[in-house]
Amino acid sequence: MKKELISLRQIMAEQNIDYYIIPTTDFHGSEYVNDYFKCRKFVSGFSGSAGTLVISQNEAFLWADGRYFLQAAAQISGSGIELMKMGEPGVPTIQEYLESKKAPYVLGFDGRLASATEGRAYESIPGVDVVWNKDLVGMFWSERPAIIPSKVRALPLDITGKSAEDKLRDVRKAMADKGASCVLFNLLEEVAWLFNLRGNDVEDTPVFFSFALVTAEKAQLFVMDGAVCEDIRRGLPFVEFKEYDEIYNELAKLSADEVLWMDEDFANFALRSCVADGVRIISEPTPVDLMKAVKNPTEIKGFENSHVKDGVAMARFMYWLDKNVGSGKESEMSAAAYLDQCRYDEGAFELSFPTISGYNSNGAIVHYDPQPDTNAMLKPEGLLLVDSGGQYEGGTTDITRTIALGPLTQKMKDYYTYVLKSHIALSTATFEAGTTGYDLDILTRKPLRDEDLDFNHGTGHGVGHMLSCHEGPQYIATHHADAPMLPGMITSDEPGVYIENEFGVRLENLLLSEELDDGRYGFTSLTLCPFDRKAIAVEKLTDDELAWVNDYHSWVRQILTPLLEPEVAEWLAGATAEITR
Template identity: 35%
Template sequence: MSKIEKFRSFMHVINVDAFMLYSKDEFLREYSEGLKNICSFTGTNGLLIITKNGKCPFFTDGRYITQAHNQLDHNTFKIYTIEAYDWIKENLSSTTKLGYYSNYFTISNIRKYNGICELVPCLDESYKQDNNQQIVLHPLKYSGESSQHKCARIAETINKEEAIFLTNVDSISWLLNIRSEKTLYTPHVLCRAILYQDGQVDLFIYGKEQDSKLGDHVNVLSIDKLESVLHGLNAVIVDPETTPVNIINLVQNKRIIERVDPCLLNKAIKNEAEIAGMVDAHVQDAVAVTNFLYWLDNNVDNKISELDAEIELLKQRKRQNLFKQPSFPTISAFNENAAIIHYRASNNTNKTIEKNGLYLIDSGGQYLNGTTDITRTVAIGIPNKEQITYYTMVLKAHIALANAIFPSGTTGGELDIFARQHLWKFGMNYMHGTGHGVGSYLSVHEGPQAISQGNKIKLVPGMVVSNEPGYYIPHNYGIRIENLMYVDKKANNFLCFKQLTCVPYDKRLIDMSMLTKDEINWLNDYNKFVYENLKNHMENKEWLYELCTLDSI
């Protein structure tokens, strides 16, 4: 019996007509394997509806459409880029019973389907949480603010309400200055918390109750105590965007006030210590990545593979003092694999990096003092004119955003066109955001800010964002250039970006005749910034100097 047929048997038992599955787990983490187990999809954004018969509709966005077509069985699944809501509204009726796992969908996820069909919640009890979290304190020299001060500051936003129930694990980890050294890619602690009006916190953790070295303001409890404590409240604030349906059911008889998690914006605005840490982490990371590029340049004749390169880059990062682990699965992609926006090399897809082509490496590191994310596209062999032209167009888009000066109050959505204009004028585009927020030794994909169409969060000094325009030709190659940068103040209430990433671009792919004088000046300044940061750390300073010198092009 296939996995789909087995699941349809389960649907028959619980008496539903269709069942909705999501790529996130109960902590809304990006790297859950729920969909992989039933349909082989490994991306971070997918929604599957299992129907009683016929092909099952699968929904994802433009970043993953090629990947979905490669990974899913076309005889079993039909792939859409439309919203699942649109399909459900058109294909289901008010009498259709749609099942879903209430521990994986938030209040906001589910609310939009009310009235369209009959929603049938159930719990996925097969999920087993790893209780060995190895929780550690995040030192004040890296966090820049004590947990007690953060709790008092955030508690002021509660106003007259009794408490706020926090379900976002990044928010809680930031608020209490705690991290887990066992959690893959993002070192957040898997937990729940209640913050009271007086700044006191009940922290509910999975696994053994640990000695509370978190301060007198934190009461550490087992997750088993969560329900009874919630029942003791008269009213509670929740964020419908981050609170799973099964948890809100625990407080059904209480007065529920819906409000955005106040930690989100505060966490996004980095303090001086966090910015200083990000600067240092990016120098460490640049040493690793640039030494890797030197290794790549000297080993392409040895028939290395995508996986060989991925291993080498991790080896270089491990040489850095504060490195802990990768911040996401590395994208090591040659030629047509690079056209798959979120490709991940495997034994089945692993290509040899040889002859002529483009190699794309998108990777990041978790350092005790910061989180990194960088993409470089480099020439293997001799690039052709088309590749040079497209790369230079993407570089122009990248520089336009990096060089932007904008008034206070500008949103990330308003800046997205700074980059896209350089591709739109030629009828070109890319099916992903131009930039995302980044945490401080936390999630590499952190909101609420983003350089993305429709994002309405105002950019504020201290926010860290990526700058990653790209262009992809399916079955041929892909180009992406990504730096991290932070928002800084200019004169007269204007803002700008300061670069964090300090890794050279591949000048073999730059057509200088396509760049304006201002773009060349920016590139020269950036190359000086790279060279000054790296010259005393590189294995080959002469090679670095050559890479950072535009005059020789």
Template identity: 40%
Template sequence: MSDTTKDTIASRLSDLREVMRRERLAAFIFPSTDPHCGEYVPDRWKGREFISGFDGSAGTAVVTMSEAALWTDSRYFLAAGEQLAGTEFVLMKERVEGTPTIAEWLGRKLAVSDTTEVGIDGMTCPAADVDTLRAGLRANGGLTLRTNFDPLALIWKDRPEAPLAPVELHPVEYAGEDCPSKLARVRAAMRERHAEGMLVSSLDDIAWTLNLRGTDVHCNPVFVSYLLVTHVSAVLFVDSRKITDGVAAYLETCGVELREYGDITSALRAYGEYNILMDGSLTSHTLYNSVRTHGRIDTALPITAMKAVKNAVEADGFRRAMVRDGVAMVKFLCRLRAEVERGGLTELGVCRLLAGYRSAQPLFRDLSFDTIAAYGAHGAVVHYEPTEGTDTPLEPRGLLLIDSGAHYLDGTTDITRTVALGPVDDEQRRVYTLVLKGHIALSMLKFPHGAAGTQLDAVARAAMWREGMNFMHGTGHGVGSYLNVHEGPHQIRMEWRPAPLLPGMTVTDEPGIYIAGRFGVRIENTLIVVPYMETGFGRFLQFEPLTLCPIDTAPIIPEMLTDEEKRWLDDYHARVFGTLSPHLEAEETDWLRRATSPIG
């Protein structure tokens, strides 16, 4: 962080504390979320980044009159430590023994404060999180929580406006199901839950239901809006300046009424049905408590699970998109070593080069997230993104970790490859091979229908656990169909996530090992769940790799792989070559033939 940025953060904290003093607030909490409780948010709602300088996708900043701290998870321990250096903010490592919760920390820090009131903007924090926080504050010193105040409205002088990019139609030829059919399924699910209405806050759920897309969130094809559905109506709350005549006419044919985005609170207050279905973990506290009805049904929305299971059109779209993405990756990889040996290529240069190959592919729309091109020690920073200040030249030695992806009209991609740019040492080879073993083990797994990702997670970690190694991020997440690259409800991770894995779900397979200060290794494919067999013990499922790109064999220690693992790798590479080679130039085909030659 530059000295200018450090001074800027200090100035912002000073302004905040002046406002807190006037409002008699002992502390203020800045979550990562926005009014739609999303993981990635438009610039207007990046309040935590504004006040702390930390730009990761997960974290919570807390400011008292004399101290400041930031909580984040293991993906960002190194990156947050670097970005917070020189500021007041102390890094709090979530889920690490000895790290207090926010409520515990505030209880200690405010024990002698002349006020016990803590603030948080209820419009940008999920109702469930507010309830948990309020209970924790009450238990730690009898602190109270105020939710009706946003200090950023006073201190963020150049705050960005809400985005106004036009909303776009997503053709049914890529969606595989029209909007009226989806609304009918949604209403049937509401009847099963005895719900008279439902509020949808999650932007990707809205985009999927209505077969619309947007560009309001960086690298996420969604648009800022709310959707209120009853058994007889559907109302989209969105800024009318974003709606073209064509989209308005389309929504009318789908039976969807348009109202202004800012009308949502008053509409909920006037809501007259007997009850309403809302997910308290994905609905802001303010909106959740705006409804004056007989009952709230607080549970996961049916749309989230519907969206996760890809229909046949979406699944085939993924397969086509992966071919184009694989072609782009091969064009990039076959020239990478030569570019490095020529000299002058940096991490940012890698990002630009790869983006160029992807953008040249048919149906390309955007990157699905900012490319992680992490050379050497940067590879140990799980969500490292190169900047002008950290950009590092590549040398013909060591490992380069590249985590990247793209949105195409027919699918979204997410792939990580760790590549040897030249000689690598024994430790790097051993770590690389352990990660590969974990990747292959999960990809080969057969499992009963309905198993949750948590029940599968250990398979990807077993080989590294035997060596006393581990990684702290999840092993896999769902991927949207030209939608957000992170999609639930299913995940593969150590922490319990009860959502079952079902046929048609996409999920990543991305184990890794990170040696702080030295290097990192991650290998990732996107998979789709497909049937395996049915026996007297029930239905069993397996994974089909969707990603098509060679896995670097140079850093592998072959003796560490079993015969079965070698066969899997050879079979995967044969499929990669057979599928991609017809789309490549002669030079690229020759490189791919070498890159996919049998490991044996």
């Protein structure tokens, strides 16, 4: 049993708390978090980007989704913590688990880390006394990393395409239409986008710790000490800068005739608890949620330029891999490090998430994170799955390629091809206005399901403009995918197949949704990188699918060749050569 779990139980007993919840987020509902907030990892040892611990004196459970079943099981083995596989038959939700326990009991959590929706649900459990102002992990995590706020920087208009003043004008119009007197922005990506600012408080996501409160008359931005320099303050004369923690006091000042627009699914429970009972709440996604998802022409151009740079980095990486995999010296981690450096060489200022590099059986772990104790050496055979991306001045990238390092089994080639067929199904989809991600998910999975195959993660997610690699409101998935796909949205296309203890295949491009000449909608690929010709079972592709691959490869070759060294360009010519039957 982990000593951290023992320490937590001791603190729980001292504080008279029977059950304690530790989520994976920060005060803003973020997916990727600053090291200060990695309490769940500290207590459990599980390093994935999502998961929730529930601890009592006699039980300890980790809820994790399908991306992390294999990784979580391995990392918590022997810890005294059991895995709850979310969505699997017979596995209760956290709420159901808590409701099944004999009341009365005391349930604790840090109200700054639970959403208002979650906190209210916990409070609704009959006979349960909720204590939400206790950071128990902070009471014994003696070497907890400190929050050192980064220096915030302003983005120029030729990158954002719209000034902060104009964005605030749009927000206020939406507020008036909704009947809201003020709107709270607590998601870091929304605040950064609204004010055209970026920071470095969260690894791989260029945001800064902040809240914003906007009314018809003023815009208040709550930031940490030292984060904002005088030049930025002067550049935003219509913004009132305040101390980060003052947001709680400002919300408490709202009078009963106010109408506050706040998304209770993301605004934390502590924020909601500050609001007086008489204040009417509009609990919906903020107006910025959709505004930042539909990219303007300047943002789209930035994405296109960034993907050219990313394509050059990927070509150099795949060329290097082709030349060096037979040396016996390269591993998952060295391959990831080389790819990361290729991106930095092309101007990426950071990654968009830690590079996933999984060889053969490790590729079956959906969000595998290579570590020294799991780092597999690469051999000139089998498959390497690499999921990676970069943050560039102008755009964010996210790409997955599964690469044949040498001879493949027929099963590997067949499954690779089924995934490619699913990828093409989404890339070539045309659809009516109002089509949701759920509708597109069914279409994408069909080629795999026709072969009795499927995957346990979403098919696609929105991507932020120099922000989070994962953003809504659009998702392509079997659930939570009811937002319509609109022109200007940028969404991933990433079906996969994962065979435990054998191999994994995932193929991902970013797609720009556009309105077509006939009024229907469709997609244009932004990602510039060949699929592996050696892994394709050509006989399983239809004529239209084969033509799509050849056309895509021709486009990749045309764009990237002038930007590559002669030897890499020669490799690319072979990698994108026409495929014939």
